[in-house]
Amino acid sequence: MGIDAAALLLDVTLAATVVALGWRCVITADRFETVAVFIGISLVMAIAWTRLEAPDLALAEAALGAGLNGALLLAAWAETRGIEDGPAERRIAGPALLAATTMAVAGAGLAPLVGAEAGLAAEIAARLDQTGVSYPVTAVLVDFRALDTLLELCVLLAALAATWQLGAARPLLRGKLYGPVFVAYVRIALPLLVVLAAALLWRGATSPGGAFQAGATLAAAGVLLLLVNPAGRVPALSWAYRICASLGVLAFLGLGTGVTAVTGRFLDWPLSHAGALVLVAETAATVAIATTLALLVVGGRPVAQRGRVGKRH
Amino acid sequence: MGTTAETLLAHLPIAIIVIPLAGAVACFVLPRAARALMAVLGIAGTVASGWLAADVLEHGARGYVVGGWAPPLGIALHADGLAAALVALTAVLMTVCGSLARPRRSGDAFFTSWLFAWAALAVVFLSDDAFNVYVGLELLGIASVALVASPGTRPALHAALRYLAAGLTGSLLYLLGAALLYASEGTLSFAGLEDAGGAPAAAALAFMTVGLLLKCAVFPLHGWLPGAHGCAPAPASAVLSGVVVKSGIYLIWRLWSDTLFGVPADAAANLLGALGVGALLWGAAMAWRAERLKIVIAYSTVSQLGYLVMAVPLLRTAGVEALAGVMLLAAAHAFAKAGCFLAAGAVLARRRSDRLETLAGLVSQMPIAAFALGVGTVSLVGLPPSGGFAGKWLLIQASFAVHAWWWAAVFIAGSLLSAAVLIRALAPAFEAAPADCASRAERAGASEWTALAIALGALALGPLAGPWTSLVTEGSIP
Amino acid sequence: MTSAGFVIYATAGVALIGAGAFGLARARDALRRIVAINVAALGVLTTMVALAARGGGEADPVTHAMVLTGLVVSASATALALALVRRMAHLRGEEDADGHDG
Amino acid sequence: MNSIPDVLGALLVFAGTAFAVLGTVGLLRFPDPMSRLHALTKADGTGLGLCVAGLSLIARDVSAAMLMILLWLGVMLSGATAAHLVARRLLARQESAGGN
Numbered sequence: 001m002g003i004d005a006a007a008l009l010l011d012v013t014l015a016a017t018v019v020a021l022g023w024r025c026v027i028t029a030d031r032f033e034t035v036a037v038f039i040g041i042s043l044v045m046a047i048a049w050t051r052l053e054a055p056d057l058a059l060a061e062a063a064l065g066a067g068l069n070g071a072l073l074l075a076a077w078a079e080t081r082g083i084e085d086g087p088a089e090r091r092i093a094g095p096a097l098l099a100a101t102t103m104a105v106a107g108a109g110l111a112p113l114v115g116a117e118a119g120l121a122a123e124i125a126a127r128l129d130q131t132g133v134s135y136p137v138t139a140v141l142v143d144f145r146a147l148d149t150l151l152e153l154c155v156l157l158a159a160l161a162a163t164w165q166l167g168a169a170r171p172l173l174r175g176k177l178y179g180p181v182f183v184a185y186v187r188i189a190l191p192l193l194v195v196l197a198a199a200l201l202w203r204g205a206t207s208p209g210g211a212f213q214a215g216a217t218l219a220a221a222g223v224l225l226l227l228v229n230p231a232g233r234v235p236a237l238s239w240a241y242r243i244c245a246s247l248g249v250l251a252f253l254g255l256g257t258g259v260t261a262v263t264g265r266f267l268d269w270p271l272s273h274a275g276a277l278v279l280v281a282e283t284a285a286t287v288a289i290a291t292t293l294a295l296l297v298v299g300g301r302p303v304a305q306r307g308r309v310g311k312r313h
Numbered sequence: 314m315g316t317t318a319e320t321l322l323a324h325l326p327i328a329i330i331v332i333p334l335a336g337a338v339a340c341f342v343l344p345r346a347a348r349a350l351m352a353v354l355g356i357a358g359t360v361a362s363g364w365l366a367a368d369v370l371e372h373g374a375r376g377y378v379v380g381g382w383a384p385p386l387g388i389a390l391h392a393d394g395l396a397a398a399l400v401a402l403t404a405v406l407m408t409v410c411g412s413l414a415r416p417r418r419s420g421d422a423f424f425t426s427w428l429f430a431w432a433a434l435a436v437v438f439l440s441d442d443a444f445n446v447y448v449g450l451e452l453l454g455i456a457s458v459a460l461v462a463s464p465g466t467r468p469a470l471h472a473a474l475r476y477l478a479a480g481l482t483g484s485l486l487y488l489l490g491a492a493l494l495y496a497s498e499g500t501l502s503f504a505g506l507e508d509a510g511g512a513p514a515a516a517a518l519a520f521m522t523v524g525l526l527l528k529c530a531v532f533p534l535h536g537w538l539p540g541a542h543g544c545a546p547a548p549a550s551a552v553l554s555g556v557v558v559k560s561g562i563y564l565i566w567r568l569w570s571d572t573l574f575g576v577p578a579d580a581a582a583n584l585l586g587a588l589g590v591g592a593l594l595w596g597a598a599m600a601w602r603a604e605r606l607k608i609v610i611a612y613s614t615v616s617q618l619g620y621l622v623m624a625v626p627l628l629r630t631a632g633v634e635a636l637a638g639v640m641l642l643a644a645a646h647a648f649a650k651a652g653c654f655l656a657a658g659a660v661l662a663r664r665r666s667d668r669l670e671t672l673a674g675l676v677s678q679m680p681i682a683a684f685a686l687g688v689g690t691v692s693l694v695g696l697p698p699s700g701g702f703a704g705k706w707l708l709i710q711a712s713f714a715v716h717a718w719w720w721a722a723v724f725i726a727g728s729l730l731s732a733a734v735l736i737r738a739l740a741p742a743f744e745a746a747p748a749d750c751a752s753r754a755e756r757a758g759a760s761e762w763t764a765l766a767i768a769l770g771a772l773a774l775g776p777l778a779g780p781w782t783s784l785v786t787e788g789s790i791p
Numbered sequence: 792m793t794s795a796g797f798v799i800y801a802t803a804g805v806a807l808i809g810a811g812a813f814g815l816a817r818a819r820d821a822l823r824r825i826v827a828i829n830v831a832a833l834g835v836l837t838t839m840v841a842l843a844a845r846g847g848g849e850a851d852p853v854t855h856a857m858v859l860t861g862l863v864v865s866a867s868a869t870a871l872a873l874a875l876v877r878r879m880a881h882l883r884g885e886e887d888a889d890g891h892d893g
Numbered sequence: 894m895n896s897i898p899d900v901l902g903a904l905l906v907f908a909g910t911a912f913a914v915l916g917t918v919g920l921l922r923f924p925d926p927m928s929r930l931h932a933l934t935k936a937d938g939t940g941l942g943l944c945v946a947g948l949s950l951i952a953r954d955v956s957a958a959m960l961m962i963l964l965w966l967g968v969m970l971s972g973a974t975a976a977h978l979v980a981r982r983l984l985a986r987q988e989s990a991g992g993n
Contacts, residue, residue, distance in 0.1 A: 011796055015803035018837075022807045022830050026814025031822060038826050045833055052800060052844040057858050061836075064866040069829065072873040076822055080880045095816035099809040106805045106838070109493045109516025113842065115794050118499035119851040120385055127386070136852035137859070145856060147379045147388050151436065151448040152860050154334060158429045158452060159867035161341055162459030163874040165422035166470075167881075177978055185974040192967065212859055242342050249338045253331060266327045268381035289863075296870040299877060444857055451864045455871060462875065467882050474821055474875045481828050481868050482815065488861055489808070489835045495854065496842040 014048045031081075035073045042066035056137065056208035059200075063216035064293075071223075071297055132274025133205040141210065142278050146252070146267040153248040153285060156292045160245055169234045169300030178230045186228045193221035201286050205275070211248075211282040215289025222294030236304040241295060248288030251281045325365045326377040326390040329400055330435045332358045333407075337428035344421030351424045355408035358431065362397075362404035366784060369397040374788035376441075384441065384502035391441040391504070394787030395640065399438045399563060402644055403556045406651055407431045409767060410548040410555075413655065413760050416463060426459035427549075430557065437560045443491040443501045446564065447484060450528065454480035457557055460549040461541045472540035479527055479537040483561075486524030490517035503567065518578070521568060522585075529561030531622050532592030535615045539599070542611040547658020547760070550607065551651035551767075554614045559643055562621045566636075570628045582626040589623030590723055592616060597730040601737065606657045606667040609738040610650065613693060613731065617646050620727065624708065627720060631711035637782040638707030644781065645700030645771045649692040652768025656685040659760045669738055674746025681757035683742050685764040690739065692771035694732040695724075700774025700781075707782075800841035807834030821879075825872050832865045898950045905947030912940030926983055934976040938969050 018041060025037040042065030049058040124136050124144065131143040141149050197217040204210030226234055255277055256267040263270050269277050295302070321328075336354035340347040369375060374393040383389065392400070407427070416423035429452055436449030458480065462473035495501050497513035506514075523534075530538035538558070542550045569582060596616025603609045624639035659682045660675065661667045676683045692699035705724050712720035774781060811831020818824045836858050843854035919932025945965045949958035 008795060008799075011799045015799045019803050019806040019810070022810040022834070023813075025830055026810050026817070026823075026827050031820065034823055034826050038829060041830065041833060045837060048800060048803070048837065049840050052796070052840045053850040054840050054843070054855060054858070057840060057855060057862070060859055060862055064862055065829070065833070069866055069869050069873075072870055073822070073826065076873045076876045076880075079877050080822060083880060083883060091817055095813045098816045099813035102812045103805050103809040105516050105519055106489065106808055109513045109520075110801050110805065110838070110842075112512050113493075113496050113845070114798060115845075116497070117846050118497055119495075119843075119846065120499060120853050121846070121849060121851050123386060124852055125849075136849070137855045140852045140856040141859065143380065144382050144386050145380075145388055145445070145853075148445055148448050148856070148860055150334075151433075151445070151452055152863055154337070154429060154432070155448065155452050155455060155864050156867050157338070157341060158426060158455045158459065159871045161422045161425040161429075162455060162462065162871050165426075165459065165463060166465065166874055166878045170881075176982070179978075179981065181974060181977045185970065188970060189967075212863060242344075246338045246342050249334070250342075253335055253338065257331065260324065263381060265381040266324070266331070266377075266379055268379075292867075296867070296874075299870075299874045444860075448860060448864065451868065455868055458871065467879060467886075470875050470879045470882070474872060474879070477868065477872050477875065478821075478824055478828065481865070481872070482831075485828065485832055485835055485865070488857075489838070492835070492839045492842060492854070492857065495857070501853075 011051060014044065014051065018044050018048060032077060035070075035077045038073065039066050039070040042070065056210065056213055059209075059213045060216060063213070063220065067216070067220060068293055068297060072299065075299070130271060130274075132269060132271070132276075132278045135204060135206050135208065135210075137208070138204045138210045138282075142282060143269060143274070146256070149285070150249065150252040150256070150267070153252065153288060156289065157245060157249055160292050160295055163296060163299060164301040167300050168303045169298045171231055171233055172226055172229075172298060177227050183228055186224050190221050190224055193217055193224070197221070197286065197290070201282060204282065205279070211285040212289060214286045216293060218286060218290030219293035219297075222290055223297050226294065226298065234298050234302040236302050238302070241291060241302065244287055244291040245295065246288065247291075248281075248285035251284030255281055322364070322368055322375075324377070325361055325368070326375060326392045326439055327379060329358065329361050329365060329404075330390075330432055330439065332361060333428040333432035333435065337425045337432065340421050340424040340428060347421045347424040351411055351427065354428065355404075355411055359404040359408045362401045365392055366397045366401040369394050369787055370780070370784045385500035385505055388440065388442040388445050389502065389504075390439045392439055394784045395563075395636070396438045397787075398640065398644070398781070398785045399556070399559070400435055402647055403431060403434045403438070406552050406555050406647060406767075407434075409763060410551045410651060410655065413763055414546065414548040416546070417465060422459065423463050426456040426463075430456035430460065430552070434556060434560055438563065441503050443494060443503060443506070444488075445501075447488050447491055450480075450484050450487065450560070453557065453560060454484060454528070457541075457553060460553070461545045463546060463549070464544065466544075468540070469544040472537070472544040475537045476541040479530075479534070483524040483526075483528035486520045486527070490519075490521035490524065493517040493520070518568060522565060525561040525565050525568075526588070526622075529558040529565075529618065530615060531562075531588055531618055532595050532615060533588075535592065535596070535618075538615055539603075539608055539611040542614060542654075543605065543607045547607075547654050547661070550611070550658070551654040554611065554654060555647035555651040558614065558618060559621070559647065562618065562643070565622070565625065566628060566639075569625050579626070579629065582629055586623050586626040586720075589619040589621070589625070592619030592622065593723070593727045593730070594619075597727075597734050600734040603738075604669055606660065606669060606672065606738065607654070609669070609734070610653045610657060613653075613734065614646075614650060616727070616731065616734075617642075617650075617693065620705075620708075620724070623720065623723065627708065627711055627715070627717065630715040630717065633786045634714065635708060635711040637786055638704050638711055640704075640785040641700055641707060641774060641778055641781060642704030645692050645704055645774050648767055648771035648774065649689040649699075649701065652685050652764045652766075652771065653689040653693075655760055655764035655767065656682040656689070659758065659764060662760070669741055672739070672741040673744045675742035678746060679757065679761065681761040681765050683739075685761065685768045686739055686742070688765065688768040688772060690732075690735045692768070692774075693735060695728045698775035699772050700778065701771065703775045703778040707778075794845060797841050797845035800844075801838050804834045804836075804838030804841060807831065807837060810834070821872075821876050825869060825876070829865070829869055832861075836861055898953065902947040902950035905943050905950065907947075909940045909943030909945075909947060912936050912943060916940060927980065930976050930980060934972050938972060941965055941968055 021037050021041045025034055046058040046062040131139040133139050197214040200209040201214035260266050339350050377390040379388045411427055433449045433453035437446055440446050458473045458477045461476055462470055493513045494517045498509045527534040542554050593616050596612050600609045600612035627635040664671055692701040695701040695705045709721040709724055808831050811827050814827030839854055839858050843851040916932050916936025920929050923929045923932055945961045
């Protein structure tokens with residue numbers, strides 16, 4: 001009883017914190033506060049999700065929401081300081097009405113679902129032995145709904161291509177982090193992150209983890225690597241980037257088409273080799289996700305710099 | 314011969330998705346070969362899509378179970394006549410307009426986005442799975458935003474950002490709806506959702522519909538469209554107006570007729586119809602005030618989308634006949650609009666401006682482009698023998714059949730409005746060229762001839778209404 | 792997770808969706824709009840995570856896969872949106888600089 | 894149930910939480926960025942360390958304890974580096990302000 005009450009208190013506190021931060025984030029007049037509070041929400045949310053039996057999702061949320069988007073939001077805030085679009089925001093009634101309607105419809109839709117049960121957990125558990133992996137979420141991602149994952153990798157690639165056409169990358173933080181302490185830190189952190197990514201990928205077959213968590217971790221390692229550079233220059237490795245970023249889509253398309261000859265269906269892994277094929281596809285996806293996320297942080301096409309770096313402000 | 318062709322046929326639905334996807338990755342990895350890859354894969358995709366349409370017309374709908382897992386565990390594709398027709402329309406427009414694209418410098422990114430958009434459209438049209446469609450919509454959104462942003466100017470970037478925000482919000486609402494559906498029904502397959510009901514399904518339908526209305530710019534959620542379609546390069550505008558916005562309308566049709574959810578939704582369907590009328594009027598009013606040719610054409614899209622949404626209540630009551638009419642209208646609009654945008658692009662390229670007053674002398678100097686604009690206008694207004702006329706005719710018949718004569722009145726009034734708007738915009742083209750311009754006719758380029766050919770497609774749809782209608786209604790929804 | 796937990800976190804999710812809708816309708820600044828959309832996205836995803844856990848015991852794997860996909864997809868779109876914002880600020884800076892020089 | 898390691902572990906976790914709370918109070922109350930940085934890194938590192946020690950006692954599982962200690966080391970490493978980078982930036986800014 002005591003434990004239950006404590007758990008309830010924890011859940012209510014977490015939920016209330018997230019909601020309070022969420023409203024604070026959209027109400028505050030200070031743009032920096034908006035960004036900082038949003039990063040905070042992402043982190044608290046990750047804790048909340050572990051309470052909901054979703055540690056792997058929490059990891060992905062912390063890496064993508066707080067890490068990737070947090071870094072990009074801070075960069076965008078720094079570069080748009082002083083050129084805020086439009087006049088001050090005074091409207092209250094219309095937005096409040098919109099928010100109330102949305103919440104009412106969502107609440108009405110969700111209310112009957114309390115205590116009701118519908119889902120495919122049992123069916124999926126019963127067929128796990130036909131998939132080559134034993135963790136249900138990974139099985140859904142790479143086998144039952146592999147087409148979703150293929151398209152998701154395409155979304156990442158499309159976002160990267162769209163970002164690249166906007167122009168050349170500018171130096172990351174202009175090398176402001178560079179120094180002996182940071183270099184020593186990267187020397188220790190980089191191998192740890194790579195090992196962690198490999199562990200997450202390998203564990204994904206049997207327990208929470210998988211290509212996305214591993215890719216996000218590896219992307220963090222990649223960003224560190226790009227930051228260890230006195231001028232903050234991003235090396236212009238066009239070919240390597242292009243191939244690494246496409247590797248996931250290429251693997252899913254290639255293997256998916258290849259197995260069609262054996263099993264007669266696109267992305268239908270033959271049972272005898274399912275484990276190995278899935279591992280290859282997931283490894284390729286990990287490399288692609290890591291490359292793409294790291295390059296999205298860079299935010300432009302990495303090109304060879306001639307002479308001086310960029311334009312000074 | 315039989316077995317090989319049969320095997321290939323069986324894989325056509327997934328091939329139509331895989332071919333442009335492979336092309337997109339290939340363009341990204343081999344940027345120098347992007348244009349050649351685009352041409353080759355465009356032809357392959359068009360052949361595959363045409364073959365699928367022919368097969369569906371002859372043998373009926375065709376399904377495909379991806380990964381060997383049937384729904385609800387896995388994802389199925391379902392190519393009925395409606396989906397096959399839209400896929401074929403997409404393939405033709407994507408290939409023809411793509412061959413005209415002259416991207417600024419980063420051609421690889423342009424063609425990658427182009428082919429991703431094509432693949433995503435195929436997913437949205439063919440997939441039977443609500444969540445798979447969500448991922449397809451996101452891919453379509455990001456690729457389309459990339460196309461809008463490709464000129465790299467500040468107005469283009471601004472329009473792209475607005476488009477992205479609208480698309481992201483729309484797909485978020487759609488995702489919430491899909492999650493509610495799965496949580497209450499235990500499946501994401503549209504086929505398995507046919508008798509979904511209750512408050513969760515009603516809320517899901519509301520969220521998904523609003524999200525899609527935002528994504529396909531139906532009045533009053535159309536604010537992002539004129540900027541995005543007006544700033545994009547002409548071939549991109551052509552496919553964005555021609556097929557991309559129709560993907561959202563197509564999903565609305567499916568949600569409101571295929572999966573009725575057991576919701577007492579007739580009142581809500583009439584509300585959608587009213588939004589359509591609003592779109593028709595507002596789009597026409599804004600097109601009347603616009604000062605640039607591309608903006609006029611973009612607002613005309615806002616207006617024409619009104620017809621497609623107005624058809625929702627008719628689809629529920631009049632069924633197949635209304636579907637035939639509205640699809641004819643949609644296809645005619647796709648061709649006419651693509652032709653108009655390509656012609657406007659040619660004018661813009663030649664005259665460095667598409668302001669209406671600079672159109673003076675167009676008929677004598679760029680007769681082919683002017684002719685393309687004229688042919689497109691004929692179909693958009695709905696004059697015989699165009700596809701626009703045939704589509705409206707079928708819709709008017711359908712509304713009389715269910716004693717909903719007021720819809721017929723709206724269709725006729727809409728034609729008059731379109732005529733007024735487009736004729737006002739094109740009138741300067743018939744004026745004499747200003748003295749400082751050379752009065753000689755200039756040699757028409759490939760883009761002008763293509764614009765004319767595509768616009769003539771809208772005219773040809775009138776006589777071809779029979780086969781098109783039998784394809785569209787093959788194994789179809791209502 | 793019990794139904795009490797589901798109610799708590801689903802309510803939080805819906806409240807975040809409301810916050811996002813409010814912020815989106817109110818904001819004029821692009822950065823704020825993007826953050827507001829992301830707040831709403833977190834609300835939708837939290838609602839989904841709560842729905843997945845409502846049965847107690849092992850969470851629903853399909854919903855978890857959907858959340859993971861949704862997370863990656865919305866993060867990519869956000870990254871593109873922020874790249875557009877940064878590019879626009881850069882172009883504006885260049886134009887201003889040109890204006891002052893000339 | 895209440896064996897000595899459990900009680901000791903609970904006490905350690907409690908102490909760790911107290912450190913974390915104090916660190917947060919310091920972050921909110923201290924006047925200048927440098928002392929706030931102190932409050933954050935030192936109190937949080939100590940607090941987390943005490944929590945890890947307490948939880949290891951309660952868990953009675955060597956591999957879980959090792960994993961938690963590894964995490965603690967990682968947090969310390971990152972926290973110290975981040976604090977150093979923030980402090981360096983602050984110093985640089987102060988110098989340039991003093992120079993003018």
